[in-house]
Amino acid sequence: MLRVEHLTKSFGGVKATRDVSIDFPAGSLTAIIGPNGAGKTTFFNLISGHIRPDGGKVIFDGRDILGLSSLQTVRRGIGRAFQVASLFPSLTVREAMAAAVTSHRGGSWNILARFPAVHLRDRVDEILELMDLAPKHSVLSRNLSHGDQKLLDIALAMATEPKVLLLDEPTAGMGPDERWRMISKVHRLWEAKRMTVLFIEHDMDIVFKIAQRIHVLKYGAVLAQGTPDEIRRNPEVIEAYLGTDHRLAEAVAAQQSGTSV
Amino acid sequence: MNLEALTACLGSGSCAVTQLSTGLIIGMLLFLVASGLSLIFGVLGVINFAHGAFYMLGAYFALTAYQATDSFLAAMAAGGLGVALVGILFERLIISRVYGRDVLMQLLVCYAVILILDDAVKMVLGAEYQMMGMPEVFAGAPIEIAGGFVPGYYLFMLGVSALAGLALWFGINRTRLGKIVQALAINPQMVGSLGINTTLLYAGIFATGSLLAGLAGALAAPIRSLTPGMGLSILIESFIVTVIGGMGSIPGALIAALLIGFTRSFGAIGFPLFVDGAMFALMALVLVLKPSGLLGTRAAT
């Protein structure tokens, strides 16, 4: 469904993305992890058309989408939720969703009808149910709790009926309980829709529990990729996260293999 | 359009010199006002729509002081410092409440102050045109330069405004205070957390900007007739200058101001009906081609 080949991007002298090649099969649930500054958000920006790569290809649904604007990638089917929820503060949840769905269905130029169009209500309700936002449908977006704002952020991305969904740190800013609630909703969403989902995440427990595959980025390049088990045992990954304090790394490795120090 | 007259003037030594000098002083006055505007916008992020009113106040303060003391120096001081004081009051009492608020709020607040100041001047000094007249010291014969005649006062104005411009440039780029001000423009919170009194700085910046406008008004007083509405046209023109030169850029304001000044002076001969139109067309052109202005620093699209 989505494949990137030899993607590179530099900002001035900083190589934010270095020769990244990854294949994301249709319907997969993949986690992108890595220490801060590893270029994860830049990677998403390159895929969604927010910035242009210096080199490489992005192949989506069989077609090269290099050079397309972010507007065009959305129309092709790439949806995105953001690290900091990007909402419409003065609109209620329902209004924002209805407007998003209206825009996707091509109705945003309609001056003659009244908003919201009746025939879109089912779609709006469906997404709100999926994201557990239905009880809050009349709340102003700016009055939502942080967690609900992140949910609305994802719901808005869902309005564009994406084939690929990019979630940039969906659990950012949440406490442990809320994080599990959020990620279980993401998981349920994925299972219901069978879209290709990529998510950036920092909580390792969540990543290892949920993701089918994990790609680890460090300094813009792919450090490792594989199943959660493979990644968990990968010494380079351990080193990337815990640094080169050998005793600590040894302790972790020992713990992984079942022996104690 | 009268392009033959224009080319004739450019060819003739005396006409060219006259128009050049006129354009220069129009430009330099504009430069003073516009650099104050640019300074306030560059550092405080506020567009001071009331800036023209400060120019007007400077002229009236100078007039009053001159009539009271017969001293030109007092007039200059009253114009500059008096308006600086007004600027501080304006900043502390009113502008500080609309920092970070949207432009409409700032516009409205400044519009209100313009209305109030215009009427206040009308109340105290009357709405009729007033003249300050040329001080004794400059009332001599005009000086001959390169075949044309330039009033001595023009040279004085050029000198003072050039000095002010240099002082401003030097202050910002070569002093420690200037570095702090530059930092303030980029990251006010950081500057604040370094223990520097940002409130004082903000007031100071506003005072400096208003001082420049007031000084320009005081300089203009001997050669223009005073009326409460005189702030209006200088406001529009200084906006055009800051847009063309670039908001936040002092050198840009200089270039743009001179450009406008010469457009005015030579335009009065060549295309008198289209001078205003030409200025706005220039502004529109810059906004379309390079919205941040010739030397501006803030992005626009």
Next chain:
Amino acid sequence: MRPVLRDGLLALLLLLVLLAVPVLFPQPALRDFLIYVIAYGLLAMSLNLLVGLTGLVSFGHAAYFASGAYGFGLLMQSGAVSVPAAMLLTVGGTALLAFVIGAICVRLKDIYFAFITLAFQMFIHSVILTWISLTGGDQGLRGGIPRPRFLGIDLTDAMTLYVFCAVVFVACIVVMRQVSQSPFGYTLRLIRDNPARANFLGVDVPRMKLCVFVLAGAMASVGGIVLALFVSGAYPEFGFWTTSGEAIFMIMLGGTQLFLGPLIGALLLQTLNHFVTAYTEYHGMVLGLVILAITLGLRRGIADFVYEQMTDRAVRRSAARLDAGAAPTGSHAPGSIKDEVA
């Protein structure tokens, strides 16, 4: 009640009020006052399509007001067209003007958009001042505006003129209301709140901005037509930046979020001007102090303020009800949720 029906009834009510007032209070001064409110109300309401609905702050909206007045005046003076035809041509011509200007302006953001709209307006103003043979220069359109009969309507009668203007006014309000409550209107709200995200939801932001810019210009020109009809002339002040400034002030005074806020602001401003000029020649000072009180004190328009007070009370009441009746929600122990997943 369905929204369309409700809005229709409210429009009818507005029209009835407008028609009843000069009947109940027959002073011609009141009727004149109301026509000013109508003309400037249209200017302010149309500007709010840009400011309040789309987040586009234009400093140069009076250009289209002036275009309406001068266009209509010139067409009527030519003697070649009837009143309705002149109105349609003027609105169409202004729409074209707004299209050309808007196409250049909407590419710019925020304060630069404001400046370039101002630049275009002042350019048009200087054209009005200098093209004396066409516009009469700073004296305004000379010779008055003829009002030939059309469809049996004689606009030389003051009351007929008033009724005609009131009907046209309410029709325009209905149009603007429909636009505001349509899918197009809500897409504009998306653009106002978060243009980047709107873009990322597939919205063509520049094209939409241009469309509403043209619409707003067309509506403003109707205001200019009304004023030109009433004063039987057109003056350069119609296109001066102070007129644009007053329009913005009317919006802020009344409120940007309530649909009729700008109209309320126009009414308040006209009332203020009327009373203040009656008592003192320093109405600028009074106006300035009022503006300061509202912007620094209330921090939002009067209508918005009142509306918010009322809705706040309603929200607080319903929140209290929710608290009283809601069942306590327990939180899951961390372990159990984790086990639900995967």
